[in-house]
Amino acid sequence: MSMFTRKMRMLTAVVMESDKDNVVKALLEKGVMEFVHIGSLPADKMARLSEHSSSVPKAVLTDMRIRVETLLKEGGLQLPELESHVLENLPSLDMETYRRTLDRLSLSLQSIRDRQKVINQDINALEEIIRYSAEKKDDYLDLRVGVTTHGSADDLLQRLEQIGGVFLFSSKPFISLTLRRDSSRVTEVMDKFGWTESTDSEAQKNAVAEAIGEAKAKTESYRLELQKLSEDAKERIRKVADDLFRIWTNVRVHELCEHVESYFSYTRNTTLFSGWVPSEYSDDISALISKVTSGRCIIEWTDADEMPREEVPVEMTSPKILKPFERMVNNYSTPEYGSINPTPFTAVAYLCMFALMFADLGQGFILLLVGLVGTWLYKKHPEKKDGIISRYLCSLLMYLGPASMIGGLLFGSCFGFELLPALWFPFDAVVEGEAVPGLVQDIYDILGITIKFGIVIIYLGLVLNWINLVRKKRFFELVFDKNGLVGGALFSLGIWFAWGFVASGYRTFPSAPFFQPALIFCLVLLFLKGPVGAVIKARKGEKESIGSIVIDTVMDFLVQVLEIFSGFLSNTLSFMRVAGLGIAHASLMAAFYDMAGMPDNIIAQILIMILGNALVIVLEGLSAGIQSLRLNYYEFFTKYFTGHGIAFEPVGFKSSSAD
């Protein structure tokens, strides 16, 4: 792992047109290069280059790939992994055949859906009759029990089924249960067969129950058929899974090749391309291109330092163990090239904050357990979609759980009970106002601890910013910026001043010979920011009028002073929320503990404690997670994280950049 973002180098290469395909495949297989369009050549040279023209446009390939992916998903199938051996004998594209295969499958699926539709309509029709009967809406039903005097019973049945209803024609007397609104059509059909109502009162009495029984049985069998058809649809896709995988692999590889080649420029016999590569791979890439072109290539490397920083893609190289926190950083933004990788600092700060806010050995263990079980379940069912407890949350819980457990050990809390001796101080007892030995005696002491913690975090942010500025050679900002040295010095003076005031019991302001000169020196530096900046700009040829410099200086000075004093103060006090959440956690558990003491029944007591713990784990866990994130984003990142970077997206078999 590097403390800073990964070092990059830019490759520019010229290869023979005939070697182009081999180069593309080799680079794809390696998958470490982010291609860039060549746009910085002189216009006359650019004019002589032609753009890549493809036999099958990338958009067509993408549409085809998405179509296959949709069908695979419909069949509950996972996408295959692309492996390097597919490049060895990559078949040429046969889009027409692919299309025919997919159309055939689609048509077959559609026929299943059409069949399902017919069955569904039959179910709907029967259900209406069943419902009317269940709701005693017999007025809407038309029951007939009788026999035909002429014609075939099968013909009658066939005609009645076109109208819809339940018909029992296997034994006489026949039973017909239809809807009253269809009675005129039923009568018309029955009359043609000389229908005569049965006088058998027993048969009449039982007819509805028999017909409804039949309707229910039919509905049930239709439902099973529907379910089977639904499974059939998946099965049909699975049957052609190999074809689909083959098509997908071929189309995807060609699509990636197209994507890479879309960055290429051509002369009559050569191909020119360029892209960013992590510097540790530069020798490998040079060797690779030389190998596949048999040395017929020209390769030129440009170090990232020679390029504008904002054009260099950024990759953080955090160890796998810190990946959940890297995602946290990426959600905020991409750091600038060459700056410090915020991931390890974020991980430490986040876990410390969470542990302070949600310190409980037992509850932490539950979080860990949820994380472990969730991860195991997602691994077991990779097709499972993310629920409220997502994959990411599970991976995070595996860190938050132990952090909370360590907090619990430090403060001697387990499921809200003081079951263990606190390694540091008994948080719950302090919150409840009990007399405890040691330095931390009351809530104010806890608030003090979190403020000190905040100061450490803010100072860490400032130091990281200074390192970044030195690396970027932005010495002007290093000295004069509110997050630079002058800002840091003013923050230190503020801390010293506040400390003295608090130490005197809020009675007197502290005094020391260094304070006033140091404060004035810092303010003067801050005031000089405008004029010094104007001089630097003037040297670069950007001259400003004296009037505007004066106005800018005064305004900038006032704003900066205000920002430094109010900003640092609010940033520091903001960390009191850490204590606030911790106190809320302890208070809630104490409340549930008291509530559990109310009933005499031991089972009720246990239930209250279980419910209380569950509620606290969900609510407080969520609050602590969100507040820790907030403190990182607003109080910590704002000190050193500019987020001006662009993410490095190499093209390879596992990349999504061609999507």
Place this chain on the structure above:
Amino acid sequence: MSKVSDYAFINAKLRARIGIMRDTALFDEMIKAPSLTEAFAKLDGTRHQDLLEVYRKTGDLQQVELEMLEDEISIYREVESYLPTVPSSFISVLLEKIEVDNVKNVIRLWYSGAIRHHAISYRAAYLYKKEIVHSIDYDGAINAVSYQELLGAFHGTPYVDVLSSFSMESLASEGLFPLEIALDHMWFRHLEEGIKNLSGQDRKTAEAIYNTDVDLKNILMLTRYSYSYHLSPESLRRVMIPMGYIAREAERMGALQSDDPIAVLSGIVRHHYPQISEEIARIRRTADDLTTVEENNREILLIEAYLGERRKKEYRKILQGDPFSIGVVLAYFFLCIQEYGALRAILSGKYYGRSEEKIREGLGL
């Protein structure tokens, strides 16, 4: 209660939803899908997963449309539950529009069965039969064999008054159009009352939106019926929605009593909606070879497109303005209706095998 406390929660909730709503890429992929099954499959993992599940289980597009209607109703209900009494009852009026359309469907079904003697059983299953705003006996309505029975199914609802002014004979001879217009007018009266009950900014916002809406609907009505069917002034009065600027101006100027009501109405439209008048005039001048019906159809499409665009602009403005008013809620409903409308259009387009181009044209893309 202040406006902030009335709307703070719902504003935040709906804005968050609006943020993830406009997924044009999804619609594009659905349009490109070569079959209905593949178009449906694109809904996997989206907010409309429930529709896909219904389709996978039944293969029935109409069953999916019923589910969509249920989803739409639940959207209104949910928002209604988060608002205080007055705006909540206004949402109830808006929900009543869905009920009016459902009532129209019921009556069409009944008409088809009882008057035209067609089989309606399979269509009856796709009718939304749960209570939307009023307690209606939908089973009673579709199974009614007489007009009295039909009226009985609507007992205790405002629809009885409208239905009472018609009879089985009048419907058999004139068709359902006059009844449907009367139901629409009833709803617009309720809407007008609902707007009046709102206070301050809410009323202004709702008035601005719905008056324009009604005006454009009236223009649409005039275009659709005056040229094709040459309606008499009396019939014109019946079809025009008595709300909005055009209807008020027509009333004030006595347009329908004049010798040439269409000319007076056109003058009013020209004054208030010059852009749309110019567009209509342009179509007529440049389309000499078109028949009147074709001209008419083009005008209708044009007005519908204009109506859509104007609404979009209006709602965009609302979303950028005061967050603590009913505007955000109305904008959210508009976007939901638009989204469901687009889904319906795409899916039915796929069902009937329409080309990508035709579907896009229908969606105004």
